[in-house]
Amino acid sequence: MEGEMSERQEWSIEIEGMTCDGCAAGMDRAFGELAEVVASKTSYDEGRATVVTEASLGGDDLKAAVEGKGYRVRAITARASSTGEGASREGVDYDLAIIGSGSAGVAAAIKAAESGKRVAIIEAGTLGGTCVNVGCVPSKTLIRAAEARHRAATTPFAGIETSAAGVNFAALIRQKDELVAELRQAKYADVLAAYAGVTVIEGHARFAPSGELAVDGEPIRAASVLIATGSSPAIPPIEGLADTPYLTSKTAMELEALPEHLVVIGAGYVALELGQTFRRLGSRVTVLARSRLLSSEDPDVGDALFGFLSDEGVDIRLATSATRVEHTDGRFSLQLRGPEGETTLDADQLLVAAGRRPNTAGLGLEEVDIELGDSGEIRVDEHLRTTRAGVFAAGDVTGDPAFVYVAAYAGNLAGDGAINGVGRRYDTSIVPGVTFTDPAVASVGLHEHAARERGIDVVVSKLPMSYVPRAIAARDTRGFIKLVADRETKLLVGAQIVAPEAGELIQQAVIAMKFGIRTDQLAGLLYPYLTTAEGFKLACQTFGKDVAKLSCCAA
Structure with a gap:
């Protein structure tokens, strides 16, 4: 190695x-x-x-x-x-061997190939990793399909008659599969083929006690190694669950028929996105939340989403856990423990969406003293170096936010460090996240309770979308824009948005936090009228005035 x-x-x-x-x-x-x-x-x-x-x-x-x-x-x-300028490239087959072909691995390969280096990408599964194959791409296209049906069935406008027919679920899944195949070819296979220095190797990679890396037993000599194996759905230790044909986020999007009743274990972004999607496509949906919805977010976010999803007929059971699962004659039976005590619940399909775990098993990491964290993630330093000299790790496998854009950034940085020597420092202090429910949830930084726990003297602005002219005109005033700022400096420390297309708004907060733009400066900018983006200006104005007393476009 x-x-x-x-x-x-x-x-x-x-x-x-x-x-x-x-x-x-x-x-x-x-x-x-x-x-x-x-x-x-x-x-x-x-x-x-x-x-x-x-x-x-x-x-x-x-x-x-x-x-x-x-x-x-x-x-x-x-x-x-032991890396970059400090490592000898003589007597090796590759300058960099990458385990995993997802976003982090491909970003690293491109970075190294652009420097004229020889790169091996080792993939045991399907080229492209989680996002394009079983994550972002297939879920978002199904979410949009479900939204189209929902819009056809409901309208807030007088004089407009709409209706929604049934769903040919098999045809929808086929169309989703076609999109996945097209993007996998265009964004992964074709991209990698364009770099002469990149070789894709199919097989299982594993470290030997000697430190040598091998693929299906065949040694691979590389000056540096990057582990970018991603993550997989975490399966909670519920009695009987492992003996049942439960669904994961992957297999739920491979079903051939729409479930009659889908029970979802989990209340994070995957659980809520898919739960709402299946509800809008016609399934009865029950969500089991151990505590509350989106527990890592501001409580206001989960409370708002609870109401909106409940209005659409999603049965959400807070503070409720499954204690036992059985599967007999094609039906699931769940024993539940919640505020009403011990109850039972039956369904024809069960989706487990209770978080993710890093993919580190079977790599032989213990053989080469690569340390893991409490959740099985690979420990890395600020340059994404593991505890083994010459070995880097990037993406979900390090336990960082499981976003494809974070993984791509990490892969690029790790690839640069492995080839050119470390210099850039890995920084995830400002990472936006979006949950693609409807209304969507977008956040960055700290919510008000977390900020106060850190001793920050904050001031909070919370603007209901009913004050945003665009939302009023569209007759969709669901949600709010909540900003958290340092009282003295007027700099944002966090933002939480619940609104249709909230993801299109959050980057304003990201830019303000990154470049130190004060809330009063944002409030003084010119925003086009009747845009959703104008809501951000109004939220900044709310720190100092009552926007209900302003006329349209008032500065």
Whole structure:
């Protein structure tokens, strides 16, 4: 797996006093004047430099270089260098071997291939990973299909008559499968084929005790390795469940017939998205929530969604758990424990959507001392390095937010670090998330209770969508925009939105948080009238005034 390592060290230096990107570039030039420095990357945004040096260079020399430019060293640490510039590429088949072909793996492969490196992608299943095959793409197209039927059956406008016929579920699933196949070919197979340095290898990868990586027993010699094996549905330890033909998010979207009654165990985004989808397509749906809906979100979010989903006929049972599951003669029987005590529930289909677990089994990680966390995730540092020299990990397998865009970002960063030497720091401090229910849920940062628990003195703005002109005109005023800001600085620390197409609004909060735009500055911007985006301006105005007393378009 690994080439011979030269005697080098990698230093992480926290620097105070830089004021611009030019300062960082000047710092790199100063490091470069030291003969023992192999490479350096200094970031003004992060206030940090990563420097690879020969082992003979000491920390005092690097500190002197920093102080020579008029800056201060807050902290300096060193570790043995074994990747990027510190690793030999001689005597290997590939510069980078990637286990997994999902978003993280493909992003890493592209990054390495763009640098002219030789890359192997090892895939034991279907090319493309979760998102395109069994996650984002198939679920969102079914959600839109269900929405089309729902819109046909309901209208808020006088004089408009609509109706919705039955559903040819098998035809809908076939169309979904066709879309998945098209995107898998266009966005994964064809993309990888465009890079001459990338080789896709089918088979199971596993580390040997020697540290060697093998595919179905055949050794693969690679200078660096990236583990990007993703995650799978987590199955709770409910008595009898394992002996039944329960559905997961994957198999639920492969059914040939629409369930008469679907019971959903779980109350996270997958459970609610699919639960509402099947309800709108014609199934009776019961959702079992151990506590409340979307328990990681602001309680206001789950409370609002409870009402909207209940209005559509979804039977939601809060604080209710399944204690036993049986399957007899094509029917499920569940024993439940909830506010009403012990009860039973029957259904023809059971969907388990109770979270996800990292895919680490069968990789031989314990053979090479790659440490796992309490939930089975691979432990990584701020550069996505594992506890094994030369081995990186990225995406869901590290236990980070299970979003395809986070995985792609992580894969790109890890691929860069494995090939060119670490420098960029993995940062998930500002990650937006969207739940594609209707109305949708979008959030970023902290909700008000979490912010106060951290000791932040916050001020909160909560604007009902009934104050947004676009929502009024569309006769759909479901939801709210809730902003949480630091009282003193007026900077956002979080945002929670429940609204149709909430995902189209949340990026305003992301940009404001990333670049330090105050709420009063946002309130002073010009927004086109009768757009949903205008609601964000109104929510910012709500910090300082009663928007009910404003006329249309009032500044």
